[in-house]
Amino acid sequence: MRISRFSPFPSSTTVALSILIAAIATHWTDSAESHERPNIVFILSDDMGWNQPGFNGGNHDLTPNIDTLAAESTKLTQFYTHSVCAPTRGAFLTGRYAFRNWMDWRSEDFGKPSYLKKLGLTLAHNDRGEPTRRIHALDASERTIAEALKDAGYFTSLSGKWHCGEWLEEHLPMSQGFMHQYGHYAWGIDYYNKTIVHNAPARFAVYDWHRNQKPIQEEGYTTDLIATEVERVIGQQSSEKPFFLYVPFNAVHGPLNDPPRHGDKYEVREAMLKCLDDAVGRIVGAIDKHGFKDNTLLVFTNDNGPVLEEMSTPYRGTKNTTFEGGVRVPCLMRWPGHTQAGVTNDGMMFIADWFSTFITLAGGDHQQKLPVDAIDMNEMLFGGKPSPRSEIIFEVTGSVRLPTIRSGDYKLMGDMLFNIADDPYEKENIAAIKPEIVAKLASRLATVGKERPPLGDKPLLMDPPLPFIYGKAENANPPSWLKDAVQKVRSTQQTEWAPGETPWPQAPVGANAAKQ
Numbered sequence: 001m002r003i004s005r006f007s008p009f010p011s012s013t014t015v016a017l018s019i020l021i022a023a024i025a026t027h028w029t030d031s032a033e034s035h036e037r038p039n040i041v042f043i044l045s046d047d048m049g050w051n052q053p054g055f056n057g058g059n060h061d062l063t064p065n066i067d068t069l070a071a072e073s074t075k076l077t078q079f080y081t082h083s084v085c086a087p088t089r090g091a092f093l094t095g096r097y098a099f100r101n102w103m104d105w106r107s108e109d110f111g112k113p114s115y116l117k118k119l120g121l122t123l124a125h126n127d128r129g130e131p132t133r134r135i136h137a138l139d140a141s142e143r144t145i146a147e148a149l150k151d152a153g154y155f156t157s158l159s160g161k162w163h164c165g166e167w168l169e170e171h172l173p174m175s176q177g178f179m180h181q182y183g184h185y186a187w188g189i190d191y192y193n194k195t196i197v198h199n200a201p202a203r204f205a206v207y208d209w210h211r212n213q214k215p216i217q218e219e220g221y222t223t224d225l226i227a228t229e230v231e232r233v234i235g236q237q238s239s240e241k242p243f244f245l246y247v248p249f250n251a252v253h254g255p256l257n258d259p260p261r262h263g264d265k266y267e268v269r270e271a272m273l274k275c276l277d278d279a280v281g282r283i284v285g286a287i288d289k290h291g292f293k294d295n296t297l298l299v300f301t302n303d304n305g306p307v308l309e310e311m312s313t314p315y316r317g318t319k320n321t322t323f324e325g326g327v328r329v330p331c332l333m334r335w336p337g338h339t340q341a342g343v344t345n346d347g348m349m350f351i352a353d354w355f356s357t358f359i360t361l362a363g364g365d366h367q368q369k370l371p372v373d374a375i376d377m378n379e380m381l382f383g384g385k386p387s388p389r390s391e392i393i394f395e396v397t398g399s400v401r402l403p404t405i406r407s408g409d410y411k412l413m414g415d416m417l418f419n420i421a422d423d424p425y426e427k428e429n430i431a432a433i434k435p436e437i438v439a440k441l442a443s444r445l446a447t448v449g450k451e452r453p454p455l456g457d458k459p460l461l462m463d464p465p466l467p468f469i470y471g472k473a474e475n476a477n478p479p480s481w482l483k484d485a486v487q488k489v490r491s492t493q494q495t496e497w498a499p500g501e502t503p504w505p506q507a508p509v510g511a512n513a514a515k516q
């Protein structure tokens, strides 16, 4: 395999390698070299299964743009995430496993009785006696990749889904390092009316569409709108200042909203995927058209497994499980001159690793108060070296999913043991024949799990319990168009529940937690 270069000079493999090592050793702290630092565009799809893109066996007609990008990219085949949305986003942003900052719990879970019960908590009540959710988010004291890259001189932008806190100012993207924000704060909006289902105290619509943390009224399908925003942002960039664009689409997450096109030919999930593909094509096109292709590291990946197992085959499991189908996701990487087109890289990598990898590329500062789990992957990704990662902690006790660790070839998930190298499809639980490995991995998980900090009292509440719009400041004075839009959706929503039924999704149970 050719060794890729950090340096602009054509050179032999040996020289390139020494430049690479020197670059990494000095962490590129010389800001005078800023023109050599790549722009970083990180596109994340939501709930897309392993086999959905054509390059992984899906229908090529649905993903022609993503497949073209794949042909120009290096494909990572052992790239892992957490098994659900918010934990993956937290790990990406902080370089830390989700359990370290309780990002293995989603903000909305603090308004659901069955989730709260697992923490020994009940639904909170405000001082007027109304039930409401407790505030939970990525803590403001965490250092995010956006903060690190901003400090290194990058323009930082978020277009899409946040899911790391939707209420207090300190938890919103522009307090967490993003200089530009566009999109939604919470788990998943209606693609047309931009409202989200709120769970406590009622399963009612809340508006969730913002630019620079102000409500915006826009017609259109969110997948298309996100692409339009990213094209606009790219058009405003220059070669003077490097940029970091984080583009977490809500597609292909539910609700299953028929897109404005492709529905005549494809069923809704397929049409939604094809719309996502259109959007990815437009973003890649904008990068290339504005002359940023050669100086941009473009990553396309996904946050966790799909809702249906048929979308993760040949891997087992779905989102919300730590089977391979829940945590092994497609990942493409394009940086001309540094990545090789059309090759695969089998090295093991975890979503958090981008944190340290990007800081090195940006010549940023690796020093920080909170310890990171991220491993700098530059030598593996661009230097032809084996992966330095041999362990991934997917879950420890205290989350709603099974404690799970990957260690070398083995994976312990609850009381099941798999050899992922021999049995990547997890057909054979070998716990009974390898008790010594089970004991070793269980002990390691127990030790790491002790590093989970206390949750604290969670005294802050969302008040009012049912806002018009997420964002406390934005809800203080919502415009009348927004109130009308929300009322219109609420008037169509269910208010009565059958005995035994609740407006809240139930916490998953064990390994069979495909859906909530």
Ligand SMILES: Cc1cc(=O)oc2cc(OS(=O)(=O)O)ccc12
Residues within 6 Å of the ligand: 084, 085, 086, 106, 108, 109, 187, 188, 197, 199, 253, 505
């Ligand atoms: C139906 C529903 C209710 C809710 O409160 O949160 C969710 C979160 C979901 O996935 S995530 O975005 O991956 O966390 C998916 C569905 C829901």
